[in-house]
Amino acid sequence: MIEILNHLGYGLQIALVPINLLYAFIGCLVGTLIGVLPGIGPAGGMALLIPLTYGKEPASAIILLAGIYYGAMYGGSTTSILLNVPGEAASVVTTLDGYQMARKGRAGPALSIAAIGSFIAGTIGVALLMLLGPPLAKVALQFGPAETFALMVFGLSTVTSLAGKSVRKGLVATTFGLMLATVGSDLPTGIIRFTFDIPKLMEGVDIIVVAIGLFAVSEILSSAEEMRAGEFLVEKVSRIWLSFQDFLQSIGAILRGSFLGFFIGVLPGAAHVTASFLSYTLEKRLSKHPERFGQGEIRGVAAPESANNSAACGALIPLLTMGLPASAVTAVLYGALLMTGVRPSPFLFQKHPDVVWGLIGSMYIGNVMLLILNLPLVALWVKILRTPPRWLFPIVLAVSFVGVYSVNASALDLLLATLLGVVGYFMRRLDYPLAPVILGLVLGNLLEQALRQTLMISGGSLDIFWRSPIAITLFVLAAAVVALPKVLYRSQSKLEVET
Amino acid sequence: MNMKRCLRWLCLVLLAGGLVFHGAVQAAYPDKPVEFIAPANPGGGWDLTCRMSSQVLKEAGLVAQPMVVANKPGGFGVVAMTEMTRSRAQDQNTLVAFSAVLTTQMAIKKNPFTYKDVTPVAALFVDYGAIAVKKDAKYASFKDLIEDWKKQPGGISFAGSSPPGGLDHMRIAMMAKELGLPLKDLRYVAFQGGADALAALLGGHVTAFVGEAGEIAGHAESGTIRPLALLSDRKLTGIFEKVPMASEFGVKVSSANWRGFYGAPGMKKEVLTYWEDTFGKMVKTKQWADVLEKQAWVDLFLTGEKLQKFLDDELTMYQNLAKDLGLVQ
Numbered sequence: 133m134i135e136i137l138n139h140l141g142y143g144l145q146i147a148l149v150p151i152n153l154l155y156a157f158i159g160c161l162v163g164t165l166i167g168v169l170p171g172i173g174p175a176g177g178m179a180l181l182i183p184l185t186y187g188k189e190p191a192s193a194i195i196l197l198a199g200i201y202y203g204a205m206y207g208g209s210t211t212s213i214l215l216n217v218p219g220e221a222a223s224v225v226t227t228l229d230g231y232q233m234a235r236k237g238r239a240g241p242a243l244s245i246a247a248i249g250s251f252i253a254g255t256i257g258v259a260l261l262m263l264l265g266p267p268l269a270k271v272a273l274q275f276g277p278a279e280t281f282a283l284m285v286f287g288l289s290t291v292t293s294l295a296g297k298s299v300r301k302g303l304v305a306t307t308f309g310l311m312l313a314t315v316g317s318d319l320p321t322g323i324i325r326f327t328f329d330i331p332k333l334m335e336g337v338d339i340i341v342v343a344i345g346l347f348a349v350s351e352i353l354s355s356a357e358e359m360r361a362g363e364f365l366v367e368k369v370s371r372i373w374l375s376f377q378d379f380l381q382s383i384g385a386i387l388r389g390s391f392l393g394f395f396i397g398v399l400p401g402a403a404h405v406t407a408s409f410l411s412y413t414l415e416k417r418l419s420k421h422p423e424r425f426g427q428g429e430i431r432g433v434a435a436p437e438s439a440n441n442s443a444a445c446g447a448l449i450p451l452l453t454m455g456l457p458a459s460a461v462t463a464v465l466y467g468a469l470l471m472t473g474v475r476p477s478p479f480l481f482q483k484h485p486d487v488v489w490g491l492i493g494s495m496y497i498g499n500v501m502l503l504i505l506n507l508p509l510v511a512l513w514v515k516i517l518r519t520p521p522r523w524l525f526p527i528v529l530a531v532s533f534v535g536v537y538s539v540n541a542s543a544l545d546l547l548l549a550t551l552l553g554v555v556g557y558f559m560r561r562l563d564y565p566l567a568p569v570i571l572g573l574v575l576g577n578l579l580e581q582a583l584r585q586t587l588m589i590s591g592g593s594l595d596i597f598w599r600s601p602i603a604i605t606l607f608v609l610a611a612a613v614v615a616l617p618k619v620l621y622r623s624q625s626k627l628e629v630e631t
Numbered sequence: 632m633n634m635k636r637c638l639r640w641l642c643l644v645l646l647a648g649g650l651v652f653h654g655a656v657q658a659a660y661p662d663k664p665v666e667f668i669a670p671a672n673p674g675g676g677w678d679l680t681c682r683m684s685s686q687v688l689k690e691a692g693l694v695a696q697p698m699v700v701a702n703k704p705g706g707f708g709v710v711a712m713t714e715m716t717r718s719r720a721q722d723q724n725t726l727v728a729f730s731a732v733l734t735t736q737m738a739i740k741k742n743p744f745t746y747k748d749v750t751p752v753a754a755l756f757v758d759y760g761a762i763a764v765k766k767d768a769k770y771a772s773f774k775d776l777i778e779d780w781k782k783q784p785g786g787i788s789f790a791g792s793s794p795p796g797g798l799d800h801m802r803i804a805m806m807a808k809e810l811g812l813p814l815k816d817l818r819y820v821a822f823q824g825g826a827d828a829l830a831a832l833l834g835g836h837v838t839a840f841v842g843e844a845g846e847i848a849g850h851a852e853s854g855t856i857r858p859l860a861l862l863s864d865r866k867l868t869g870i871f872e873k874v875p876m877a878s879e880f881g882v883k884v885s886s887a888n889w890r891g892f893y894g895a896p897g898m899k900k901e902v903l904t905y906w907e908d909t910f911g912k913m914v915k916t917k918q919w920a921d922v923l924e925k926q927a928w929v930d931l932f933l934t935g936e937k938l939q940k941f942l943d944d945e946l947t948m949y950q951n952l953a954k955d956l957g958l959v960q
Contacts, residue, residue, distance in 0.1 A: 141773030142889045164819075179673040179702060186686055276836030317706050321795055324706070324741075331713040334706035400830070454833065455849045463826070464673040471682055474924060581823070588820045589788050589837060 136149050136262060146191055155188075155196040156494045160501045163203015170211055170344050171535025174204040175460040182468055190472040191490035197446070197468050198491055199498050201461055202254055205404065205441045206224060206502045209246035210513055213433065215528050217348035221339045222440040224570045225412045227347055228294070229425060229432030236428050244374040245382050245430055246437040247506040253390035253438035257445025258395050261452075261475075262492050266481075268446075269453035272398045274628030276518035278596050280400050282606035284579040286521050287406045287571070289610035290413035294567045301564045309572020312337050313580070332544050333598035339405075339534050341545045342552055342573055346566050348532040349553025352525045354560050359521055367382035369518075372511050382434035385415050393439030396468050397446020400458050405574045407443035408436035409567075413613065445495070452480050452488055503546040632923040634826045660905050661724060662671040664697040667892075668727040670711035671704045675824060676758070676845075678702060679926070680890045684910075685757065688920045693909050707736050707794075712744045721897040726752060726906070730890040731798050734942065738949035739796035739958045746942050750898040751827050753910045754891035754933040755940065756923060758843040760802050760862030760884075762877070765832055766855055773860040773880050776839065777810060783814040789827040796958045798888055799841045801949060802862055804956050806877065814956055815889075832856065843888055844871055848927040862886040870927060889931055891938075907934045 146152060148375040164175040180196045185193035213230035226246065233242040273282065288306065295302025315326045318335030327333035397405040415427045415435040425432050431434035448465075450458040455476035457466040469476050474484050481488050516524070536549045556566055590596035597603050667681035670860045678700070685698040703711040711727050719725060738741040762773065770776040780787045783808070789888070791799025800819045807817055820837055822828040825846035832840040833855060840847065840856070844867060850856045852870050860877040861867060864885040867874070878886050892910075894903065913919055923930060933941055953959045 273834035276831055276834050334710060335704050456830050458673060464658050467673050467678055475849045477853045478855050479853040482811050
């Protein structure tokens with residue numbers, strides 16, 4: 133413990149060098165912007181800023197780039213809450229309750245709890261990274277293709293909590309997401325599927341394009357309709373700041389989200405997205421009033437926003453302790469390290485303590501910076517809602533389309549977003565939930581890939597799953613998530629009948 | 632003339648010379664910023680090729696214009712190639728990274744384009760193939776592994792990072808062919824990138840790793856994995872100094888992934904010459920030598936006809952192999 137504190141002191145020393153403080157600040161600022169603006173995600177934003185790190189100390193380079201990463205997790209919630217436009221894939225769940233809170237005049241508390249939750253989760257995440265990094269990396273390695281498949285099944289089981297009234301409609305939406313995931317070149321065989329000879333589609337359909345299309349475009353379509361009918365009502369902002377009661381209500385969710393998110397983050401797969409969906413499900417299951425979720429429940433904002441921040445810390449573990457980038461974002465960090473002359477390897481802690489501990493130190497400081505940066509912004513953001521809808525919606529639409537275009541600089545993506553917007557509009561009209569589409573799309577590829585890799589390893593035999601205790605546990609958990617609410621519901625209604 | 636006057640004249644002459652020289656540079660190619668396109672996500676081999684090259688070119692002062700790296704992932708380079716052959720066919724200021732992935736994709740007919748549709752500029756270096764196992768694996772040497780493999784051709788699983796028919800799969804196939812093993816029994820598991828394949832090896836989910844020396848350099852150095860053999864025609868230095876070649880065990884397979892750049896089909900002759908010269912100067916710099924050393928890359932500089940012949944030979948080899956593997960009719 134003393135040793136860790138010594139290391140941390142050393143890391144803080146590096147992080148507090150003025151130039152590194154400046155880099156951390158630039159990283160956090162750019163990250164917040166990338167998070168706030170829909171479209172280009174943390175990986176793309178980091179790649180754009182890599183040239184800034186040429187010729188710099190490796191520690192400075194990684195402090196800057198990592199700042200963008202966790203900064204984006206802070207900013208991502210802003211447009212989700214205010215406008216129902218997810219800034220990042222990891223903020224899709226936040227739209228469910230965040231936007232409802234904004235419609236009810238509680239945009240301020242929603243944004244504040246997202247920032248505070250992110251701060252608490254970010255700080256817990258770094259602490260866990262520092263204390264548990266190396267042993268957890270060993271656990272992460274236990275997750276081969278079979279275990280990853282089971283994890284994805286578990287992730288998909290959360291759809292039952294997103295489905296709203298009808299589980300059947302939730303399943304239809306999930307299947308639509310899974311179908312979208314099959315577009316593109318299939319990794320295990322390299323065969324091109326459902327691309328209609330359009331080269332742009334080979335890489336698949338981008339998640340953020342679908343998210344913006346389904347959520348933002350369809351939101352504007354249906355709001356426009358409500359406006360015409362005179363039904364579009366946004367309650368006046370009652371108070372900007374969070375009440376102490378709100379905070380007390382959310383603190384449990386924040387802490388659970390922080391720990392859950394961190395551990396999911398260490399594991400392979402779409403960590404932030406899975407973490408945010410899972411923590412939302414957990415809160416809904418634990419709540420005495422699950423019916424409030426989706427109607428503007430503050431815990432539905434606090435939990436996923438905390439989880440995606442601590443997942444960002446967890447995701448750094450495979451890179452820092454094993455030299456293995458497990459996600460698109462950490463792959464950029466990996467490349468940036470190589471370019472500054474640091475070869476990521478299992479010896480990173482020993483060989484380049486300045487990089488690892490400097491980064492850890494800067495993350496503590498960066499989280500404070502982000503909190504100070506984001507809380508005053510809440511007042512500013514809330515003002516956006518005072519814009520009359522007839523001005524606001526065209527601006528939102530423009531910002532959304534710029535965001536979509538920024539992902540791949542592709543006009544086809546604009547067309548796709550528009551089409552999906554229309555699909556989303558009809559889904560809303562027919563009461564189909566939208567979030568399961570994103571879940572299906574994000575997990576679909578990983579799910580299929582992991583299953584096929586598993587079967588390639590086992591030579592086609594399914595026994596491999598029963599030989600893995602981790603996989604069995606996850607399958608049981610998935611079954612529990614799906615079955616439990618029904619069982620509970622039945623026993624509850626029985627009780628009611630009896631009394 | 633006194634000293635002061637002399638100095639004044641000197642200044643004037645230098646200034647005039649500078650202006651003329653400046654004008655000459657302005658007129659010459661490149662007159663606009665140069666774009667390096669990595670047709671894959673950041674962090675991979677193509678991305679590194681672009682970023683390392685542009686960094687060395689800048690540091691050594693070989694290109695006066697700003698250089699930017701853009702990522703255009705999709706279909707193992709097909710998306711970028713489509714753009715270069717269609718909308719950017721006359722673009723003089725763009726270079727795109729390419730590698731043996733292109734020739735293997737052509738061999739299995741996954742890529743509608745060939746290197747004949749664009750202007751190959753230069754190959755810069757090679758990264759040799761390598762076979763590795765976990766540090767606590769029961770195979771102490773490459774000999775142990777191939778003996779076990781001969782006993783049970785379907786019992787050894789290899790993790791690699793290319794799709795079936797891609798370079799890593801071809802490497803296993805070439806080895807199996809040398810050993811006379813039935814190709815249909817091979818157990819090759821494709822992962823999304825070398826890091827994922829390595830993670831599967833370290834977690835004990837597969838028997839062996841097939842990939843490139845550069846991908847495993849960090850882990851070989853720290854001893855978490857044991858490199859058993861290099862698929863090369865020469866010994867490497869540095870980390871891989873003590874690692875034998877597969878040919879030393881009678882498996883005569885040498886498989887290098889070369890990397891370089893191509894330009895638009897309409898690249899002008901003088902532009903091509905400019906880049907051939909510039910890359911020729913770059914590979915001789917100290918900075919480039921350092922990059923090669925750090926990445927466990929091996930120098931291979933080819934341009935012009937030599938590059939053409941190299942590409943033709945390689946394509947023929949992979950086409951024959953793809954037929955043997957039953958990947959194409």
